[in-house]
Amino acid sequence: MTPKPRPCRSASRLPAFLAPLLAALLAPAAFAQSSITLMGGVDAFAGALKNSGDPQHVTVLGSGGMTTSWFGVKGSEDLGSGLRAEFFVTSFFQTDTGVYGRFAGDNLFSRDANVALVGGFGRLQLGRASAPGFLPNILFNPFGDSFTFSPLVLHSYVPTGRFGARTWASTNAADSGWSNQVVYTTPSYNGLRASLHFQAGEKAGDDDRNNIAITAMYDNGPLALSAFVHRIRDSNPNPGGPILDVTQAPVNYALVDEQRAWFVGASYNFNVVKLYGTFQRTINDAAGIEGLRDRTISAGVAIPAGRGAVLFDVADTRRSGQLFGIERSRRTATLGYDYRLSKRTDLYAVAMGDRISELPTAMSYGLGIRHSF
Template identity: 45%
Template structure:
């Protein structure tokens, strides 16, 4: 009986050690960001202003899970399941009928070769557009992001220049290892549309960070909608590209970008130029300003948007901001928006 107890104790102890070792090599994080603001919003062409408490002034609010497991030999398994949320109402998604995990829903492997992921993830256009402008991923106040990704439904007919969302479903992404500050990502989205003769989305981007220098760019060729379930054929082939960068002079960080978007069924092109600055004011605050102009080559229509604001960090995870934006489209009424908000990361 004594020997049996000893053997059982050793067996349980070994199991506990194995479990402890496995746990030490794996991690799952609950994480996200909550961003809400109060303001008065009026885009170009709107009939009037709208006073509201709204979500996502500087960053679209989101929450979810990310994890990794060390498989040994430098190989890791990774997953991400993250969802957008509207903090002002508690509703899921960025808009009506947005898929639940429209921000991330993927699993993959990473190692010395770089990384490969399968599922829903970022489109090639997103990260380059974020690092090339001082207001980052603000779908409310960043002129570049607004021009690229936020269509207007107010009768102006103004659409987004990005062909197929900032995230792609059913995609394979290969990311290179960091090569002296340079990384690249190759994206391939399967159309999964019956009878579409292999319609798909493909694209690539590159990012280079070295001291004060940031350089980036992307190209994508899109035939499939996102994030619709099921995906549908766009009816034409759309292309989109951008080059951008930034230089940090310490007293001011300057940003610039230029890009074009067009569809095969028209000769009209959208050409977007953006300039911006970020000026530090002490250890915790920054003045942010950006201007973007998009010109349509086959018409006299253009859109000009300018934003200036202040962002102040109360801690590493929490900041408060105030933004003012002027938005103009040829032959349309002008729009002026202001917002005061708070953003918290967890």
């Protein structure tokens, strides 16, 4: 008796995310279309900078007052059947000197170096890209991605004091970008999408030294919401070092070997004013003890005025823990005006006050221009 042929499993019975992948792999190469785009932003300002604890003001012609200057390329290829490949290769640079990177020793493509597959299943990305907490931080404060004047970004990512002797470490460990990263992002459902992040530690014999996170974003109409949780055990941009800071005195931040954090943010656009608010809790473990605990709250507004907007934001961080001793706080407030010359070019003027408890208040000022392309 001739055996009956086994029925093939139909595409309709495959998991939903596999069907478009199989269809794309079988599609003729003739349907492929590709594009490459040069893009970036150039930002420079003149002013005087001083954080609380700094000995004196520094008069600067600085780079990145409102946005860290950067350039690079992105590309995509249409693979057919709703599937496409994408890549991003972008680098930071300093407008005032022309030096690449955000700081000495920064990697050439520390902003982006990744490739992705995008389709009905969502987006799967491999390589260096933004840290899970970066977009929630910059989208939910009126000064956006300013690493010079945004109170929330300063508290989250910018330590004070000189390298190796910080007076105040940032609340978020492991840089604003993660290397060796795998990110899966769901399709958008009525403005809601989520991402899973995993960073491999790449250390032989130590599979536990890795970073993981989940983020969620909602943007539909005037209301926007965001949340993330992360657990960090490895450093960035170059894995293998202390995750928070190399400083050992007066506070031994270098002992921190694991960070756990959660964050929620919201904004609402009333047209006549846009409101922002965030809350974050961070716990840093050091050699088995709770070394540092941070609680950060921020609130801000953007008020349309003429061809620009008046911006105000304040962030308050309370810090305690066995490494730190008594509870201390840091409060930073910034007032500014952003004037639009065109869709791609704007002028800005800002003033910022910064105070760490038991230290004098410090003031910073800046006038700058920003252009994107």
